[in-house]
Amino acid sequence: MTFRHAGTIAENDVLKTDICIVGAGAAGITLALELENSRFRVLLLESGDTGPLEAADELNQLEIAGHPLNVAARVRRRCLGGTTVDTYGRCVLPDAIDFESRPWVTDSGWPISEEHIRPFYPQAARIVGLDRPELLEREHWLDHPVSQSFAHDNLNVRIHRWGRYIDLGRAWGNHLRRSRTVEVLLQATAVDCRAGESGTRIQQLAVRGLNGVHFAVQARAFVLACGGFENPRLLLLSRQGESPPAMNWNPVGRYYMSHPRSETLATLQLNQDKPHLGKAVRALVLHRDQKARGRLQFGFSPSELLQRKEGLLNVSGFFYAVSDAKVLAAQRALADFTTPQATGRTAFLARLGALGGHLPTLAQGAMGRLMAKPVRPHHLVMVDQCEQPPDPGSRITLGQGSDRFGNPLGKLDWRIAAATTTSLRRLHGLLFEAFQRQGLGRLQSRLLDDPDLVPDYQDCAHPTGTTRMSVDDQHGVVDSTCRIHGLQNLFVAGSSVFPVAGQANPTFTIIALAARLAHHLRDTLPEVK
Numbered sequence: 423m424t425f426r427h428a429g430t431i432a433e434n435d436v437l438k439t440d441i442c443i444v445g446a447g448a449a450g451i452t453l454a455l456e457l458e459n460s461r462f463r464v465l466l467l468e469s470g471d472t473g474p475l476e477a478a479d480e481l482n483q484l485e486i487a488g489h490p491l492n493v494a495a496r497v498r499r500r501c502l503g504g505t506t507v508d509t510y511g512r513c514v515l516p517d518a519i520d521f522e523s524r525p526w527v528t529d530s531g532w533p534i535s536e537e538h539i540r541p542f543y544p545q546a547a548r549i550v551g552l553d554r555p556e557l558l559e560r561e562h563w564l565d566h567p568v569s570q571s572f573a574h575d576n577l578n579v580r581i582h583r584w585g586r587y588i589d590l591g592r593a594w595g596n597h598l599r600r601s602r603t604v605e606v607l608l609q610a611t612a613v614d615c616r617a618g619e620s621g622t623r624i625q626q627l628a629v630r631g632l633n634g635v636h637f638a639v640q641a642r643a644f645v646l647a648c649g650g651f652e653n654p655r656l657l658l659l660s661r662q663g664e665s666p667p668a669m670n671w672n673p674v675g676r677y678y679m680s681h682p683r684s685e686t687l688a689t690l691q692l693n694q695d696k697p698h699l700g701k702a703v704r705a706l707v708l709h710r711d712q713k714a715r716g717r718l719q720f721g722f723s724p725s726e727l728l729q730r731k732e733g734l735l736n737v738s739g740f741f742y743a744v745s746d747a748k749v750l751a752a753q754r755a756l757a758d759f760t761t762p763q764a765t766g767r768t769a770f771l772a773r774l775g776a777l778g779g780h781l782p783t784l785a786q787g788a789m790g791r792l793m794a795k796p797v798r799p800h801h802l803v804m805v806d807q808c809e810q811p812p813d814p815g816s817r818i819t820l821g822q823g824s825d826r827f828g829n830p831l832g833k834l835d836w837r838i839a840a841a842t843t844t845s846l847r848r849l850h851g852l853l854f855e856a857f858q859r860q861g862l863g864r865l866q867s868r869l870l871d872d873p874d875l876v877p878d879y880q881d882c883a884h885p886t887g888t889t890r891m892s893v894d895d896q897h898g899v900v901d902s903t904c905r906i907h908g909l910q911n912l913f914v915a916g917s918s919v920f921p922v923a924g925q926a927n928p929t930f931t932i933i934a935l936a937a938r939l940a941h942h943l944r945d946t947l948p949e950v951k
Contacts, residue, residue: 425607427607447648449932454598467607473507482498513550518536521536542935546931550586558581562581566705610629612628642911643943646889688739689802702860804865807925
């Protein structure tokens with residue numbers, strides 16, 4: 423089949439397929455790839471185009487009522503590949519404790535365990551081009567110097583890796599073009615899920631083209647895979663129109679979570695007189711590793727034993743290196759030289775002269791990069807990435823403004839509980855003790871210096887929890903198969919189904935869950951008439 427644009431669809435036309443997937447990000451592309459060799463016809467709707475498109479991204483506007491988002495980061499993209507076109511591709515596994523109902527974390531727990539997702543990590547690894555996915559497990563790194571130095575009863579060392587494919591639209595676009603069973607429809611925005619007479623099934627999906635055309639899709643099953651903001655918004659828009667009456671609407675949009683993040687709270691001031699400093703720093707920060715067959719980084723969290731003992735959240739942190747002043751000056755000089763400025767021989771010679779004194783440092787830096795080593799690190803900066811407890815008051819609703827189609831914008835009220843900062847402060851204390859024990863340096867933490875400090879967190883652009891998975895419709899939106907409670911043929915994919923955010927970056931688990939949902943649809947769709 424092929425790619426085509428919604429502009430080619432006639433006004434009020436009805437497209438028919440077996441499975442309609444809304445959104446061509448990590449979840450939607452995974453579903454399409456996992457279903458393409460089935461006997462079902464698949465229609466993949468993408469609001470944008472094959473690459474970022476300003477007119478489509480304008481539909482991402484949000485009204486903000488609570489804690490602000492990092493709006494400067496363009497990480498919500500409507501295009502083939504979705505947010506993967508602008509993210510870093512970090513692969514991290516969730517912990518078993520993330521799936522448990524923890525007495526000290528209200529509304530925690532999944533209706534499935536880690537073991538229900540584990541069989542689908544190989545498919546997730548295929549999608550992101552990650553060799554040997556088992557090397558995401560801590561047990562394979564117990565003999566590594568970082569694990570031997572830092573892992574103990576109170577501190578966990580976790581593994582961060584990267585696959586070959588980060589932008590999944592670029593990685594899999596040509597493959598989808600050649601598919602015989604998957605059709606990709608671009609510049610097509612879903613605006614309403616229309617229920618049939620019984621109220622327990624979605625009969626049609628109303629769609630708008632960026633050119634304004636109205637049309638609909640009729641399918642045996644529908645999957646919303648359009649992200650943590652748009653999945654609940656589309657459901658809430660449907661409630662305004664031809665609402666599926668079988669749903670309990672109260673949980674929709676609730677329990678919004680992200681990973682509250684900071685890069686300003688702690689730095690590790692390195693002991694420059696230690697002969698083993700360079701090797702130790704290279705092991706702590708992002709580097710290339712032969713065993714990992716690519717990039718590797720270690721993160722740190724309170725151990726599960728300590729979380730249970732002290733009632734902590736699963737917060738985490740990792741480090742990146744900042745070079746010394748001489749290297750930073752050389753980098754600035756190089757940036758000045760390569761930035762387009764005034765032309766002419768005199769201006770060029772002036773810039774070349776300013777750069778000349780830094781050439782030895784730049785040469786060393788180039789060699790360091792070829793060897794995948796930091797260049798004369800002066801200190802390490804800690805990146806905090808925190809779990810936050812689920813809160814039903816932290817939510818997505820419909821706002822007062824409208825998008826280009828006249829539909830209400832999403833309105834976000836993001837709330838971050840004090841327990842997040844309490845747990846992060848404890849992690850900083852653990853790392854302060856660990857680095858002091860190792861003699862690498864001293865962790866300087868504003869959280870440890872000021873016990874009353876409330877950080878000005880940014881978000882990690884990991885929208886989570888707004889259509890959460892639950893055992894019943896009183897506590898969430900979808901069941902353990904990602905089907906919406908009360909509806910027979912409407913499913914949700916993506917991090918919006920996560921009941922808790924845990925400590926891990928969500929993309930790898932999003933893909934594994936999407937592969938699991940595809941497997942479920944393969945087995946059960948013949949029963950859906």
